[in-house]
Amino acid sequence: xxxxxxxxxxxxxxxxxxxxxxxxxxxxxxxxxxxxxxxxxxxxxxxxxxxxxxxxxxxxxxxxxxxxxxxxxxxxxxxxxxxxxxxxxxxxxxxxxxxxxxxxxxxxxxxxxxxxxxxxxxxxxxxxxxxxxxxxxxxxxxxxxxxxxxxxxxxxxxxxxxxxxxxxxxxxxxxxxxxxxxxxxxxxxxxxxxxxxxxxxxxxxxxxxxxxxxxxxxxxxxxxxxxxxxxxxxxxxxxxxxxxxxxxxxxxxxxxxxxxxxxxxxxxxxxxxxxxxxxxxxxxxxxxxxxxxxxxxxxxxxxxxxxxxxxxxxxxxxxxxxxxxxxxxxxxxxxxxxxxxxxxxxxxxxxxxxxxxxxxxxxxxxxxxxxxxxxxxxxxxxxxxxxxxxxxxxxxxxxxxxxxxxxxxxxxxxxxxxxxxxxxxxxxxxxxxxx
Numbered sequence: 001x002x003x004x005x006x007x008x009x010x011x012x013x014x015x016x017x018x019x020x021x022x023x024x025x026x027x028x029x030x031x032x033x034x035x036x037x038x039x040x041x042x043x044x045x046x047x048x049x050x051x052x053x054x055x056x057x058x059x060x061x062x063x064x065x066x067x068x069x070x071x072x073x074x075x076x077x078x079x080x081x082x083x084x085x086x087x088x089x090x091x092x093x094x095x096x097x098x099x100x101x102x103x104x105x106x107x108x109x110x111x112x113x114x115x116x117x118x119x120x121x122x123x124x125x126x127x128x129x130x131x132x133x134x135x136x137x138x139x140x141x142x143x144x145x146x147x148x149x150x151x152x153x154x155x156x157x158x159x160x161x162x163x164x165x166x167x168x169x170x171x172x173x174x175x176x177x178x179x180x181x182x183x184x185x186x187x188x189x190x191x192x193x194x195x196x197x198x199x200x201x202x203x204x205x206x207x208x209x210x211x212x213x214x215x216x217x218x219x220x221x222x223x224x225x226x227x228x229x230x231x232x233x234x235x236x237x238x239x240x241x242x243x244x245x246x247x248x249x250x251x252x253x254x255x256x257x258x259x260x261x262x263x264x265x266x267x268x269x270x271x272x273x274x275x276x277x278x279x280x281x282x283x284x285x286x287x288x289x290x291x292x293x294x295x296x297x298x299x300x301x302x303x304x305x306x307x308x309x310x311x312x313x314x315x316x317x318x319x320x321x322x323x324x325x326x327x328x329x330x331x332x333x334x335x336x337x338x339x340x341x342x343x344x345x346x347x348x349x350x351x352x353x354x355x356x357x358x359x360x361x362x363x364x365x366x367x368x369x370x371x372x373x374x375x376x377x378x379x380x381x382x383x384x385x386x387x388x389x390x391x392x393x394x395x396x397x398x399x400x401x402x403x404x405x406x407x408x409x410x411x412x413x414x415x416x417x418x419x420x421x422x423x424x425x426x427x428x429x430x431x432x433x434x435x
Contacts, residue, residue, distance in 0.1 A: 010085050014069040017092035019124050021072055024095075025102035029125060030254060032109045033118065033158045034133030034177070035140055035151075036301045037243055037250075038063065039275050041133055042109040044251025047272035051264045054103040060275070061295070063111035068121060071108060079431040112154045113327075114144040119154070122161035129257060130162050131169040131250055135176045136300025140402075143329025152176055162187055167257040169250060172198035192253045193246065200253050201226040202245050207311050208235070215287050215394050218312050225249060232262060235270060240291065241279040241308035243301070248272075277408065277426035279308060283416040287393040288316070290414060293400040294407040295426050297325045299335045305400050306339070306346045316394030320347040321383060321410055323401020324354030336360050341367035347398070349373045349390075353383045354405050380406050384413030403427065406435075 032042045039061045046057040058071045073092045078084030112118045145151040171177045173193035181189045192200040205223040220237035255265040277295030284290040293305045340363020361374045377383040401407035408425045422428045
């Protein structure tokens with residue numbers, strides 16, 4: 001009870017400070033929402049804008065009650081350290097009462113775990129640019145809403161908060177996102193995606209390869225952007241997957257809205273650091289390659305990750321390790337079975353982690369996968385130890401699951417450079433490591 005009261009008081013003070021700071025400095029805001037790809041898009045937008053402006057962005061994926069005020073105050077999450085929370089409050093007061101070189105732009109990732117999460121911010125956060133990434137067939141957190149329409153309505157609250165004459169940037173490949181363009185007046189709408197009708201259209205996506213110990217390994221992506229008849233080539237290292245294309249092109253679209261130079265935008269995108277746990281390529285033991293997508297999971301995100309496998313050539317096996325997809329409520333079994341039935345076309349071997357994920361295995365069997373190629377575990381460490389004795393040279397291992405399943409522990413077991421796990425893996429903060 002006391003902890004809850006203290007948390008409420010701290011959040012209330014930080015939120016009040018954040019409101020005053022926005023009124024004092026009047027920064028322009030990019031708001032990013034959606035059900036997948038928010039953090040990658042936030043990072044790409046920040047990279048593009050930073051080439052021309054001073055920019056602050058959310059730390060990691062802190063996109064809620066605490067994360068938004070902390071971003072505006074430029075403070076870090078103090079977790080359970082009351083003294084650091086007091087320090088954050090003092091730093092907020094200093095921003096209010098002392099002169100400060102405050103950034104011209106804030107890039108705010110804004111999430112919604114439950115009804116009202118976005119609406120409570122939109123009375124005082126008024127973006128100049130809003131980007132909506134994707135919704136998907138069965139969105140994450142849907143168990144906390146009355147249905148998919150209610151979740152979409154919550155996301156749309158950020159669109160409604162757009163400043164008059166602002167830019168609404170939409171994923172043209174998601175029909176429910178694209179439909180938002182007809183529901184708002186006075187916004188300048190720009191679309192992006194692989195769709196021929198997108199204003200900024202991605203095409204010619206393919207994987208870049210390098211060679212290590214005579215083994216061909218994926219090392220990045222190339223694609224092209226078609227904008228106003230101009231074809232612009234883009235190259236990004238250390239990542240794969242079309243979802244990373246979406247993030248990059250969304251960032252470039254924000255730059256286009258502001259009239260930024262294409263050359264500087266492409267240089268920024270080429271350098272931008274994709275967040276850990278989001279389809280990042282990592283060197284594994286035995287000359288294997290890990291495709292680390294362990295930050296979180298949803299049906300749409302799993303489907304995108306699996307599609308990434310079809311584009312990658314490997315000399316060994318394609319191994320998929322899937323943990324539970326949480327917060328799907330009554331949709332859990334059907335969503336798992338639907339994905340599971342498609343798994344044989346994407347991978348040679350399946351490993352599952354968690355009770356819900358066993359439905360992936362059930363679906364994979366129905367889809368024709370040999371039972372000998374399926375192994376189920378209750379927890380991630382055991383799966384990782386098993387995988388450590390399984391991987392061979394040339395294997396590609398995709399690891400994904402909801403954050404509560406802690407699938408980064410699987411990746412840790414097969415990291416080539418385990419000494420670098422703190423910078424390579426998600427959830428390496430002390431507060432996470434003790435859980």
